[in-house]
Amino acid sequence: MVAMGLTDRQAQTLSAIAALKGKNGRTPSVREIMAAAEIRSASVAHKILCELRARGYVRWRRGKRRSLVLLPRATGFVLPRELAAALERVCSARGDNPAAVVAAAVARHLAERGGA
Secondary structure (H helix, E strand, O other), rough: EEEEEOOOOHHHHHHHHHHHHHHHHOOOOHHHHHHHHHOOOOHHHHHHHHEEEEEEEEEOOOOOOOOOOOOOHOOOOOHHHHHHHHHHHHHHHHHOOOOHHHHHHHHHHHHOOOOO
């Protein structure tokens, strides 16, 4: 699945959360997320997490430590916002499915390099 429309900072934070959870086997703390995503302010980290929650990538239980959960939408990779917008524009104009276009491009890339 292609996660589209995230800012670079949101995508970086989402990737950091997934990497930390995979590495440590548990949900990362806000401080761990800040360190991994190179965020200097807890309020900025909270804002980014709230944006990810509003977009359906994460959820958590208020007041409960380490309750952050990556939702199914968060699995996969994230296109930078500008690239996602360009993909949406072109696909809308041509009537193409963005996920199918990305899948075909990846398949071609892998075939050219002997990976598929």
